[in-house]
Each structure stands twice: as structure tokens, then as C-alpha cells.
Amino acid sequence: MTGIPLHQAAITVSGLAKRYGEVTALADVSLVVETGTVLGVLGHNGAGKTTLIDVLSTRAKPSAGHARVCGFDVVRDGHQVRRRIGVTGQFAGVDDGLSGRDNLVLVARLLGANGHQARARARDLIDVFGLGDAAERPAKTYSGGMRRRLDLAAGLVGSPQVLFLDEPTTGLDPMSRTGLWEMVERLSSNGTTVVLTTQYLEEADRLADHIVVLGLGRVTVSGTPAQLKARLGERTATISFGSELATRRALDALSKLGMPATTSGFVLGVALTGPADLAVLVRTLDSAGAPLKDLTVKEPTLDDVYLSLHRTREVLR
């Protein structure tokens, strides 16, 4: 029915390594991306995210291991892989001197479309990506968000089965970011497999069906966004009180409740483990006669995930 038999993974990676001279960009990565799902690849700069995309999009040869995209080996059948993928990079790959429309026409022509077909496809994508007003202007006059949209559109000209997005929202303003997220969601719901690298947990949380965290060229942890946060991230409440008495009362009440807290002066830090905990916390403090002056809640961030990963490694050592 489709190019890939049903139930075959869109991407399989096993024991993948990539060294550039002395530098090991990927040490040992294995993963599977099911067809039609979104994989979020998280990691700090230098974790190996871009190298992974480079290998999967046939721009870099692995030093060891194997990778298949749509059933084709990225080294042996690079051409077949390139026919089925779209790539959008952190640095938009568009021709600055050409208009947005001509950029899309150019890519379509290189993919084998004739003039008619290329112009029709470009018109479609310009509509979908809301570039109509700017379509005839040279790409060098575009704003950051518009360039990114044009770049994404250029990656989609050939209706790829697998789309690679390398940090697609880095440096974008919140509105452009939300717009890009909506487009990725639409693509994914139409059956496109998406591999997305990002530094933002929020982004992976919203878009990804599955997340892998890369660190030092390895998969340090993988799972669904919910699993990951439950395992690694903590919501924390920071509460400040007006007096020592109130602080002591609060500490007593919390320890009775079994909620561990850290203190620093009149400020308490409490880990929240379930959605109801905040309400419980406030009610408990109120009835304990510890009026709170201020309360802030911090959602788990990628930093927390890293910190907790780091701590785990220390303990294991």
C-alpha cells in the first residue's frame, strides 16, 4: 500500500557511531522510529543531535553501526533515502537571491517536476505556509520566522515520508514557534514520520510521541514525554513566609504529611509529585496556621532532566 510495509519502522538505528578525528560525536546510538510518529531528540549543544540528523539524511557517513530510513541503508542506498526525506536545518537552506516562490520552484525542478508541476506545487506550499504576501520578494528580505517557514516548505516540496527538523524553532519568537508547531502537528497527523531535535523540553513535550535524550553521543534515556517527566523531572513549589514561627509550623505540617522540604531562611522548597499536591499543600499550610507570603511553582525543565540524569550517574558510580 505505502512505500513502507505496514508495521515496519520508518527509521532503525543500531550501534551508530560517528567520529570526526579525535572528537566522538556519536558513541553508540540505537533507536527505532515507528512510521507516522514524531521522535523528539533532546540534548545540549554537542550532545550529537545534529550529527545524528546528518547521518540519517546521508550527509555524513557513520564510523560504525547501521541506519535504515524507509527500509534503505543510509550508506548503500543513499539516493533512495534522499528521495524519501525532507530536511530543515537550524540554518535555513534557501537561496537568498531568489524569491520565496522561486526557491520552491527550484527544489521542485531538481526533484524532477516540469515547469507546470513545479509552479503548481510552489503555489500550494505558499498557501499552506502563509507566504503569499512575500512570495515574490527575495528571501534575503524575510524575517527569521518567515525564512524558517520557507525552509520547512522547501523541505516538504517532494512530499517526504520522513521529515528531519534540526532545532526548527531555535531563535524564533513565540508566535512563529507556535505556528511551526501547528504545522508539524498537521504533517504528523497526515502520516509523515518526523524526527525533531530540540533543546526545549516544552517543544518535545508538545510534539513528540517518543523522546530520546542524547548525552555525549549516547541515548541516556528514552520514553514517552509523560514517562520521562515522571521519572526525571519534578515540579517544585517555592514558598516564603513572614516569620520564623510560620516557617517552623509549615515544616512540621509538611513532615507529618510526608512531603519532604528544603529550607533556606523563611523560604521552603517542596517537590510536587502529583497534580493534587499543590492544593493539598496550600490547604495544609493554611490549617497549620502558617500564612504564606508568596508561592511560585516551577515546571520540570530539560535542565532538571539533565541534573537528575547526572545525579543518577554519580550514584551509580
Next chain:
Amino acid sequence: MTAQPTARHRATSRTGYENPALWRAGGFRSQVRVLAARSLRTAFGDRRLVFFGLLQPIVLLLLFSQVFSGVGNLPGVAAYQGYVNFLVPATLVNIAMTTAMSSGAGLLAEVYSGFVGRLRCLPIRLFSVLMARTIADAARLAVQLLVTLVASVAFLGFRPAGGVLGVAAALLLTLVVGWCLSWLFIAIATWLRKAETLQAVSFIVMFPLMFGSSAYMPLDTMPVWMRVVSSVNPVTYAIDATRGLALDRPSGWAIPATLGIAVAAALGGGVMSARNFRRAT
């Protein structure tokens, strides 16, 4: 070919020109054509850049022909009846060299802008990117040479004894030399991969080759060692050949030597750049 049924299946589920499943990948030649057309559009899209670019060699020509006009009285140049006649053919070769140099720089600029990164992800032969660039630059060179020739005849008093045919042959030869040299500079560019280094290397290559030749002064006026260097300098052959054709003068082996060296440079440069400009490393 295993993917063909797929394409056909999807084609039936959608209609219209916009459906990529209906596209049939073109070959190397169509890729070169599309990419070269695009390079030319970019090159001629900026009118101010085109204007000043075309003006540049004419200004240099005007400057040199005035500053060095005394050279026209030297033995060995006097036969040309005016320094301009001596200078213009050399300037054509000079333009070919600078344009070839800009081929390498232009390629690197597109590597940096990320556009080449986009091309690397497409199912095309990467060599078509290089071929398209050299062809587009050769077309640019042809326009540049033509404008310079017309301006020299119209404003500087260039009177080529070879007539229209001789000048056309000189132009063609310069064009071939320029196209061949662009492969050399693309090879250097893909090897160095850094615009600043390329520029430094290009100047070190360009200036001695250009000035250490018969371009501006007759060889007889130079110190002996320089005369030796100049007489083995391939640029001297190219200039002598161009002068021979445009001015209808005997040029000995200069024409076949120029073509031989140029083709060798193109082949060597082509092989080297194809190796340097691979997709996956």
C-alpha cells in the same frame, strides 16, 4: 525501482500537477540546466552589482592604459601601435582569471549560506552543482568580455588588426581558459573550505601569475630571472595566444599550449573538486 508501485498508488489518490508522486527525476543534464539558470538569475538579479561588476575592468583598463602609456614606445611594444592594443588582450585573460577565482569564492559563499546543505539532501548528482556553477560563471564571463571589448573599441581606441573574426576567436579562447580555470579554483575552494583562506591563496596565485607575465610589460625589459619565470608562466602563453588571434600576430605554439594547459587544469581540477565535494564523509 521498488518504490514505483507506491508512487503510482499515491498518484491515483490525488490529482493535479502539484502531486510530487507524478514527478520523474531528471538526469544530470537537467539538474545542471536548472541550477545554472538559477545561478544566472541570482548573478544578474542585482542590477547595481551587475553594473559595477561590468565597470570594474573598464576602469582598470582606462587607468593602466594611461599610467603605462609610455610603455607603448618601448621596443617590442611599438609594433602594436599603441599600448591599448598591447593591453586589451591581456586584460581579457585577466578578467577570465578573476572570474574563475570568483567561482570558488561563490561556491564557498553558498556552502556557508546553507543553500548547498539543502542541495546535499536532494536526490541529485552533486557534481551537477559544480558543473552548473562553472557554466553560469562562463556565461557571466562572456558578457563581461564582450562589454569590455566594445568599451575598449568605443572609448579607448582599441584597434584589433585581427578584425571581427580574430577578436571573436580571441574571446572564445579566453572563455575556454576562464571555464577551465574555474575548475582549478573550485578545486582549491573545496579543498580549503574557508573563504578567507581561499582569498589569501588566490591573491598569492593571481598577482605573480598576472604581473610575472607578458601582460603589462614586454619580457625583454625584465631582469633575466623574471624573464625566465615569465616565459614558463602559462598566463604568458594565454596572453600571447589572445594577442595573436585578436591582433593577427604570429603566436607560435601559444594557442595549442594554452588550450593544452587549460584542459589539463580543468580535468585535474574537476577530479579534485569531485573528490572534495562528496556528500558523506
